Amino acid sequence: MTAEKTEKKPSPSREALKLRARARNKKPAFVRAESWKYDRFSLSWRKPRGLDNKIRRKIKGWPPGPSVGYKGPKIARGLHPSGYREVIVYNVTDLTNIDHNTQAVRIAHTVGKRKRATIIAKAKELNLKILNIKISKETEAETEEGEETEEQTEEEVEGKEAESEETDEPVEEEAEEQEKENEPKEKAPKKAKPKAKKGDEKQ
Numbered sequence: 001m002t003a004e005k006t007e008k009k010p011s012p013s014r015e016a017l018k019l020r021a022r023a024r025n026k027k028p029a030f031v032r033a034e035s036w037k038y039d040r041f042s043l044s045w046r047k048p049r050g051l052d053n054k055i056r057r058k059i060k061g062w063p064p065g066p067s068v069g070y071k072g073p074k075i076a077r078g079l080h081p082s083g084y085r086e087v088i089v090y091n092v093t094d095l096t097n098i099d100h101n102t103q104a105v106r107i108a109h110t111v112g113k114r115k116r117a118t119i120i121a122k123a124k125e126l127n128l129k130i131l132n133i134k135i136s137k138e139t140e141a142e143t144e145e146g147e148e149t150e151e152q153t154e155e156e157v158e159g160k161e162a163e164s165e166e167t168d169e170p171v172e173e174e175a176e177e178q179e180k181e182n183e184p185k186e187k188a189p190k191k192a193k194p195k196a197k198k199g200d201e202k203q
Contacts, residue, residue: 013075017083020076027070031063080104084129091115092122104129 033048033055035041045066048056055065071077080086084104089095090111098105105128107119123130 013083016073016076016079017081019073020079023072028064030066033063080131082129082131084131086131089119092118095119095122095126095128098126098128100126100128104131106131 029043030045031043032041032046033053035043048065050056054062058065078085082104085102086106087094087098087103088108089098089105090108092115095105105119105123107116107130111119120130120133
């Protein structure tokens with residue numbers, strides 16, 4: 001008789017994250033060569049490429065450089081700071097093979113807004129964690145703000161139209177009165193100057 005073993009689903013391990021943090025604390029600070037000598041050099045690591053560079057040659061007494069021996073623990077390698085393993089998703093069908101206990105979704109940056117919305121809705125149904133949902137929340141907020149501003153502009157346009165309708169009649173009456181006043185002035189013929197005769201011009 002073989003006893004059936006009940007497999008427990010692994011959850012995001014805090015121990016693995018603690019191990020990684022402990023290993024990170026033991027690592028030396030990898031510093032750019034001669035950054036302590038020149039102010040124009042930043043402390044951020046740059047790979048030394050010189051033939052005589054002491055750090056590249058790993059000479060005793062000089063600061064260490066990154067190497068395979070400083071690699072983090074295998075259990076925590078590739079883990080997201082939240083403890084989940086990232087899975088990049090391009091469409092809804094990619095969500096079917098994801099374990100919600102150990103894996104988290106990262107929507108690819110090439111996915112458009114429409115497909116992103118469907119992926120988010122499906123992930124919520126399957127109770128999956130989305131690591132870059134903050135972007136979609138911002139876009140949703142932007143779209144909501146855009147809709148509100150559109151509604152406000154429509155209301156303003158309607159209000160302006162109503163005002164123009166109310167003020168149309170008096171404005172038209174005033175325009176007609178002004179035209180009537182201007183008509184006699186415009187229609188009045190100009191007095192022609194008397195033409196001088198040729199004989200008078202010669203005199």
